[in-house]
Amino acid sequence: RDGGRELMFYYGRRNGMAAHAVLRDCVLQIDEEVAKLLELKAKLGGDDGKHQFVLKTAKGTRDYNPKQMAIREKVFNTVVACFKRHGAETIDTPVFELKETLTGKYGEDSKLIYDLKDQGGELLSLRYDLTVPFARYLAMNKITNIKRYHIAKVYRRDNPSMTRGRYREFYQCDFDIAGQYDAMIPDAECLKIVHEILSELELGDFRIKVNDRRILDGMFAACGVPDDKFRTICSTVDKLDKMSWEDVKNEMVNEKGLSEQAADLIGEFVSMQGGRDLAERLLQNPRLSQNKLACSGLSDVKLLFSYLELFQVTDKVVFDLSLARGLDYYTGLIYEAVLTQAGLSGDTLNGAEDSVSVGSVAGGGRYDGLVGMFDPKGRKVPCVGVSFGIERIFTIMEQKAESSADKVRTTEVQVLVASAQKNLLEERLKLVTDLWKAGIKAEVMYKKNPKLLSQLQHCEESGIPLVAILGEQELKDGVVKLRVVATREEVDFSRADLIREIRRRTSEA
Template identity: 60%
Template sequence: KKKKKKKKGGGGGGGEKKKKKKKKGGGGGGGGKPPPPPPPKDGVHSAKAVPLVGRVVSLSLGSLAAVRSRTIASAMDGLASLSAERIGVDADCYSDVHFDALRPHRSLMDSASNVRACLAGSRVAAKRGKGGKGGGGGGGGAPPSTAVTPEEASPETLRSVTTIPQYHGPSRDEIVRACKTLELEVNCSEPKIDSELDMTVASVAMAGCLNASVTLLDGARSRAGVASAPDAEATPTMKIRDLATLAAALSSSVSSLRSALESEARLNAAFVTRETAKAERERKRKEEEKAARAAAAEEKRKVQDEADAAKLAAMSEGQRKKVLKKRAEKEAKAKAKAAKKAGGGASGGGEGGEGAGGYTHFGMGAAPILAALSASSFSLTDETCSAVSSVMESLLSGGVQRKPKIPKGTRDYLPDQMMIRDRAFQIIRRVFKSHGAVEIDTPVFELKDTLTGKYGEDSKLIYDLADQGGELLALRYDLTVPFARFLALNAVGNVKRYHIGKVYRRDQPQLSRGRYREFYQCDFDVAGTYGRMIPDAECVGVACSILSALPIGAFGIKLNHRRLLDAVLDVCGVPAEKFRTICSAVDKLDKEPWEEVKREMVEDKGLRGEVADEIGEFVLRKGDPWTMHGNLVESKKFGDHKGAAEALEDLRIMFGYLEAMDQLKYVSFDLSLARGLDYYTGVIYEAVCLSGNTQVGSIGGGGRNANLVG
């Protein structure tokens, strides 16, 4: 038994014969494996990998520090708003004009919204915008005498207060991202217990969190008027490659940030206390003066009453009654006026009154934030940060500080507008069904790779959705590509389908021209095998029937052939790889003069000037379909170009069908029509309004797309 026990404890076999007590953490005792190398003299490990134990310790310490910084960052807007009160800057610095319309970064908008909510109702901040000396974001009017005015504050302090959202928002976002990455790294499993692991991901996340924490620390110190010292937190984080060093630096930075915010909070609380005491003294002084005036008036009234009583005694009975009646009416009016004034004063709260904890001339966030800080003796614990965050959430959810607004490029439809839209949809559906179409529906979002690569330069206008479980998704840009995906998944054979639904484009809205980011499309598509140009002619005929039935006035259909346009570019000498970019420039001829389109093709697209001139000889031509077709055939400008010949034959057949349907009268053959979407392969067309002063551009369009379904 003794021999077996000794053998079991020997582990790797060593050369030692005497029995020794096994050391804790020996892990198999080590005759065969050399001991781990000592750390370098400078204390910095390898930049690429660290042993498992060191990784766990450093990653855990850094993750804990990152979580603390996230908790602190969630409350910083509310804490910083007190410094805005103390400095007395103009609250307009944080208006939604600056952080929505002009600079619509999500993180900046959220931070500015928090600060605005805390400052709402502040007479200290409001006075800066009402005349007097300027400063602090453009304003005037003197703040309370003990405030550090913008004129007295250093440029660094003033800038750090007026630009709170600019560094709070991005820093908070960076910290949140780092916490998510570090949480994932902490929960990663290792293949072997003695393996060395690459720590690049954790190092990059921790470095970003450290940068953000240092930025917040500098802002807190500057708001308090304390210069940032060249200490450990100021070390350029991109040069720190060791995880242990990063974790230590981050922990130190977060501790310093917490201390700086606590000092700033005490400074702001002292200012608010002084101002509140001053306002209370002023209120009492005014009340004493008011009481003295009231006592003097009462004494004067008594003397007057005695004199009036003597006069009444000398009057006749009739005269006495008349005087007493007038006096009663006068007293009743005075009482009513006093009651009305008292009621208004109670609801409004006078200068230096007692509402909101006595902080009536400060913002709505001052009292609850200071109450949360006082409850913890100005110790910035997790509970205190959570309480301050709850204050901001409460202020924002109240509906007073946050003005309701609609997303850019969208609109609400009122009942009368809905009635008009419903009537239009009924007309459109009736025409679709008269052509034998059936209705389908597809999801409002698709896999992103389903949509990308189909719209050319317009692909940048697709709305991407945040990853919600491993799938990259996007809102549909139109109804055509989702229908192609539908056909690829469902064997439906020949089908005429219609679909009415909302689509989304991240374009610059032009509300006066009816261009929104969310709008309805009414699609009619023919899929399957049919006679040459029959589906194309039917689609144009459907568009003409719908627009004729809707009360929109005169309209027209511009029509071209994509292969004919490609033939124009080919004949003129445009390289094939530039076809799509030149097409997008040509398509602007309905909005811009030829000189501007030519400039774009030459200067922006790199086309030779003589080639652009040759293109202009073609694309500036438009007119009656049969006349234009005959001129192009007779002029033989395309020579024996196969693509042009086939396109012209397609158009000849289609014009015949449209003429038989009595719809050709609406059509104009326009060689400048290009349609920006990449998936068109044949005839393309676009509907435009021809009556009225409102220029809404295209009101419909379409074309043949033979290659969307694989």
């Protein structure tokens, strides 16, 4: 029964030259055992009484219906237009990567990675984000500078919460700048892009929190956190947006064994929010100014704010010492955009504590070491980027569309070719062919003899603005009756004029 221990024993007794061959044998034996057992399992499952087929999508995933797709298209158009305005190229990568490409990049969250079944061949996993595949792409193609965007789905076996727009399959819209450049210029452009996109989408007021990993590390050192506790204490700080300071301090002291004094010092720092002025003040702070890392971080934040002023985005940006970000790979500036429920004005934004964040919609930062992890010689490519959590934005846009009086159209049809009498299918097909040839978006109903009323109803339902009506009389006169659905106005046009008239009347669409 215990084949595993048996194999281990077998392996343990032999060693030396043939170790590799033995290993291979063991693995093959295991594969065989596994296959046999799984086959048996499948057989047992097949016997399991009458099978109830469940008609659903996988847990944590959803279909997009045509209305949701229309909203998604609108959001993507805004996002892509901004990325293109800033001169980005785009790439695409496969939905799965070699498992080892993702290994060791996500810390504790690695358990959320979807693995593919071993069906012979390579071990594969679904991508967890777009950043690691991007770094793999750069290393593999020896690219040292590029400005690229990538819009694609990523996969996390997380606890889904559909109502809050958290799924197991979700879109990310990433914009990244790779290359050795002068400090904070590409970083500032990433924040400019966040500002532009969130403003254009009209999601309500937002703020962009910024901090720097070097400031966090310097602060931890200055507060007396031991070196080996930097990352774990950083994870605890990251919970400040969901937990009170009391609870966070409690976790630091009682779970992570930090001294109460160190925790209290951290507590003072992480309550600080401000702008360029705060960076300047902290550069004078007796504790922080002793720490080289902290000083270079603070100087860069100062520099960043000077660029942000030129970009005219400081109204929404807050230097917030409590921002920590979960991912391991950040090395410098980090940021996160949150929508604020209350409509805060720019003046009261800095330091305002009563605003409630309804969740992060974009985040990012600098990761100068990630590409080097893939390069055989460890060559580094500095990178900074931002990722939009677009699913939450869709949810908000859908709610807005629901409460709006305007109907969301799911097609762009300009005209329905209809007939008022029977036996005019051929004439309808001929006319619609002419319209398609002219690039007009047009439909006919797929019935030989549809009723005029049902044709008009179809227009009402799908928001088609015009109907081109054919009847015996129109055919005799060589005209088409053009009906405006909204006003019921009807005018006859010659075939020659019809196309121009349809274009004229739907030119805004």
